[in-house]
Amino acid sequence: MAEILELVLSAAFWTAVLRIAMPYVLGTLGELLCERAGVLNLGIEGIMTLGAMAGWMAVYQGADLWTGVAVAALAGAALGLLHAVLTVPLGLSQHVAGIGVTLLGTSLTYFTYRMVLPQATTPPTIEPFRPWPIPGLSEIPVLGPSLFSQTPLAYAALGLVALVAYVLYRTPVGLGLRMVGENPAAAEAQGLSVTGLRMGAVCAGSALMAVGGAFLTLSAFNAFFFNMLNGRGWICIALVVFASWRPGKALLGALLFAGFDALQLRLQQIVGPALPYQVFLMMPYLLSILALVVMARRAAYPKALMVPYRKGER
């Protein structure tokens, strides 16, 4: 027990938590934006995979790191646009369209990677984002070396949480976006474009997801691997429910989740071979399912989530 307490109070532990959390933070934020506008985006796994590869590939080809982030965001937005076209104006099943987008995103990613690097057996590496300690704040014990010594992309992700929260709750666009997710007919009567707002939300949300994927290859690691996402996108969908569709709670949920994940990694080292390592690796997935079960009763889904809107139809 003392070991665990010491671990939880160490700066290295919290550094790991933040590093693990960031892809979840961005992915959850992106999914939240889509769902708030009434569109479930099951393309998230594929979009994050594409973002991870596209961002990394751009940097590997000589672009600088921020250009890599932009490339990832654009690639994500492009796949998001596909999902948006299928589900908003065409009103197709959001479940099946999302699975299609995930299958397409993943396969296109692997195809492209193999096209460009046909012979790569060990994944080539890039020079990723370096930690960027904030002068002064990084001197604080525990908090300093963890929270205030992150990479610039991690700070940007935290800034995006605040930005999305601000846009959702403090701007007319955000109000409109929430409205089309709750009552599209009423939004239309107010003169808002349901199609435009929903498509915009899906594209922007998908861009965020893709940047979440790129965080893995540009900040957390320095290379792209096949099956790198490993279900992170699906976990984000569970986190959105856990967060009751609120950006602040999404950040909290992602941090909590990452905390368990980091703890699980350390426990694995402490417990050693007494338990098979797979038991520990299962924990994040089981934890997500548990979170869904606990929150399901209280889940306040956006009223029009998964309901396609066609003008003049009831």
Next chain:
Amino acid sequence: MRLEPRASVPLTLGLLAPVGAVAAALAICAALVAWSGASIPRAYALLAEGALGSRLALTETLTRATPLILTGLAAAVAFRARFWNIGAEGQLYLGALVAAWLGGGLLDLPGWTLVPTVLIAGALAGSLLLAGPAVLKTRFGVDEVVTTLLLNFVVLLFVSMMLEGPMKDPMGMGWPQSAPVLPEAELPRLAERTRLHAGLILALLAAAAVWVMTARTVWGYEARAVGGNPRAAAFAGIPVAWVMVRTALISGALAGLAGAVEVTGLKGYLTLDLSPGFGYGGIVVAMLAQLHPAGAVAAAVFVAGIFVGSDAMSRGVAVPTYIADVIVAVSLICMLVATLLVRFRLRKG
């Protein structure tokens, strides 16, 4: 431009939709083939030849189609009732695990009872795995999409744990694989010097059974009603929750059977690469088939053919094998658009 529902859908249009979708997908993916520098006609000719061009190619395609028919049926049965089982991959692996475990010498039964026992146990395992998400959905309102998806990862880790632990083959040279199943637990081969096995017949029987169930029984009718409009179904006195659970049990059983059939018919033992995504492929099969069981057989052969043919194409003209996954994914998306054009007509204004 607006969409106007068709009063009735001509049968030819329904049959043409998947053909058109596949043609469109192949046309779109030609761009990727061109990117790799290969000649498009030559690449696609190699694909067709690799999939159907010889006795061996054809039997390989049918062998590959066998689990896809079953996972396709699993998806079709569930989607009809609007139960989104995206976890066929996990159910397949659990079915395979149970089959490898029981067939590997644990059960000492005479040959003719061993095979059915192993297969039924595999199906039951898949069924039980999906019962969890189904009960969570009907009792607690937990979305089944995420639970079934996440269980795929849990099951894969569980299989990995078993293959590195209690079920590890002592003769396996250290590889994480199970001991081979007993010869009596193996499904018979259908043709000499090929890998085609009796699992194909089982899959076709399953398709026929699913067709009878959906089209000719009360169970099938109730599942369609729940899928169409759960509120109306409830008003009509249909026990919606039970229909959901029942559908899930059948869907899980079909996916579990796919895994058991792969182990007893094709591989003979279990490894972690038993399925190259048959679970997810089943979703594409079901959608291309418009959830029809007979269509699922045709669609599974198509998807299998793309994968088998792409291997040949990749060897011939150096296009990455992932082209198969792209073609299948694009086919799914084109099919979605095609179903829309079947149900609606485009009108100006």
